[in-house]
Amino acid sequence: MALTEQERAVLLARLADAREALHQLEIGRSEVSLTYNGEAMSFAAADRGSLRQYIRDLEAQLGQRRSARARGRGVIFG
Secondary structure, three states, X not given: OOOOHHHHHHHHHHHHXXXXXXXXXXXXXXXXXXXXXXXXXEEEHHHHHHHHHHXXXXXXXXXOOOOOOXXXXXXXXX
């Protein structure tokens, strides 16, 4: 399903905000909040993994990732 330009713009704005929120947590801010369409999401430093997953989900919706789920990499011993 292809995204409309409006849907793509909304997802890109959300992705930019989520990346900025992650940056704020990484530099020591104790909590960040994101709000879209009346829905608020708050992330604390301990929630970095959840915020990273949210970013991966947005990237997947935008076609920047093959899958929203992070995949493990196999190890090959020769």
